[in-house]
Amino acid sequence: MPELPEVETTRRGIQPYVEGNTISKMVVRHRGLRWPVPEQLEAIVKDQRVTKVERRAKYLLFRCDKGTLILHLGMSGRLRVLDNDHNIGKHDHVDIYINNGHVLRFTDPRRFGAVLWTEADTDTHQLIAHLGPEPLADLFNADYLYQKAKGRSGNIKSFIMNGEIVVGVGNIYANEALFLAGIHPAKAAGKISKAKMAELVEAIKLVLNRALLAGGTTLRDFRKSDGKPGYFAQELNVYGRENEPCLRCQAPINCIRQAQRATYFCKQCQRR
CATH class of the missing domain: 1.10.8.50 (Helicase, Ruva Protein; domain 3)
Known part of the structure; x- marks a missing residue:
C-alpha cells in the first residue's frame, strides 16, 4: 500500500508536469472507486489551471482556480505521467489531460482509491479534518x-x-x-x-x-x-x-x- 513517502514521491514526480498548467479534459472510465467519482467532475475540472500540487497525509491535492481535486492512491493505486493515452489497461480508471501534451493516468486494480472534488477549505473536508500533524513538520515533536x-x-x-x-x-x-x-x-x-x-x-x-x-x-x-x-x-x-x-x-x-x-x-x- 502506498504510504507517505510513496505518495510524496509521486507528488514530486508529477509536479513539474502539472503545476501552472491547465487541465484540458478528464476521462473517467470507472466511477466505482472507494467513493464514487462525482458525475460532473469532467465538466468541473475542464479548463481549470492547477496552481499547486500539494500533499496532506496520503491525499494528493491539486489546487485549481475554483477548488481542489483530491486524489487518494488507495491500496494499490498509481498515478503516472504519460506522453499519450495509448495502451489503456483494464485498471486504468481515470486520465487527466494536461495542456502541455501529457496525461496523468490513475491506475487502481483494487479500486480502493478516490478521485474527488471540493470547493471548500480542504482542512475542513470530512476525510482530512480529523488528521494529526505531518510527521516531518515541527508540530510533530x-x-x-x-x-x-x-x-x-x-x-x-x-x-x-x-x-x-x-x-x-x-x-x-x-x-x-x-x-x-x-x-x-x-x-x-x-x-x-x-x-x-x-x-x-x-x-x-x-x-x-x-x-x-x-x-x-x-x-x-x-x-x-x-x-x-x-x-x-x-x-x-x-x-x-x-x-x-x-x-x-x-x-x-x-x-x-x-x-x-x-x-x-x-x-x-x-x-x-
Missing part, C-alpha cells in the same frame, strides 16, 4: 507525542500508526522506527518516557526521510510516477526479515500480529 500518549494503555505501534495522532507512519515505517528507537512494539504508549518519545520522533523522521531519498518502498504494488520502483526496501532493518539475524546483535528477528498486521522486531534490541 517529543512534547506533542508524549502528551498524546499519556494514560494510553494501547501498544505503541498502533498508537503511532493512528492517523489522528500523526499521519503517514504506515506499517513498514512504524516497524523500522521502533527498531531504531529501541522500543518494543507491544509496550503501552502511556508507559514510554518523554526521553524515549524524543528518540522515537527522531527515528520516525529519519526513516521517512530515508524512504523519501530512496523513492519509497517497493514490496509489491508501488511504482513511482515514472513507473520505476522505490528502493527503500533494500535498507529495511526488521520488516519482512522474520528469523533472519538482527543487523545489530545477530539475534533472530521475531514476528507477531498486531491489529491484523505483521510486526517485526528484535527481542534483544527492543526490550519491554
Whole structure:
C-alpha cells in the first residue's frame, strides 16, 4: 500500500508536469472507486489551471482556480505521467489531460482509491479534518507525542500508526522506527518516557526521510510516477526479515500480529 513517502514521491514526480498548467479534459472510465467519482467532475475540472500540487497525509491535492481535486492512491493505486493515452489497461480508471501534451493516468486494480472534488477549505473536508500533524513538520515533536500518549494503555505501534495522532507512519515505517528507537512494539504508549518519545520522533523522521531519498518502498504494488520502483526496501532493518539475524546483535528477528498486521522486531534490541 502506498504510504507517505510513496505518495510524496509521486507528488514530486508529477509536479513539474502539472503545476501552472491547465487541465484540458478528464476521462473517467470507472466511477466505482472507494467513493464514487462525482458525475460532473469532467465538466468541473475542464479548463481549470492547477496552481499547486500539494500533499496532506496520503491525499494528493491539486489546487485549481475554483477548488481542489483530491486524489487518494488507495491500496494499490498509481498515478503516472504519460506522453499519450495509448495502451489503456483494464485498471486504468481515470486520465487527466494536461495542456502541455501529457496525461496523468490513475491506475487502481483494487479500486480502493478516490478521485474527488471540493470547493471548500480542504482542512475542513470530512476525510482530512480529523488528521494529526505531518510527521516531518515541527508540530510533530517529543512534547506533542508524549502528551498524546499519556494514560494510553494501547501498544505503541498502533498508537503511532493512528492517523489522528500523526499521519503517514504506515506499517513498514512504524516497524523500522521502533527498531531504531529501541522500543518494543507491544509496550503501552502511556508507559514510554518523554526521553524515549524524543528518540522515537527522531527515528520516525529519519526513516521517512530515508524512504523519501530512496523513492519509497517497493514490496509489491508501488511504482513511482515514472513507473520505476522505490528502493527503500533494500535498507529495511526488521520488516519482512522474520528469523533472519538482527543487523545489530545477530539475534533472530521475531514476528507477531498486531491489529491484523505483521510486526517485526528484535527481542534483544527492543526490550519491554
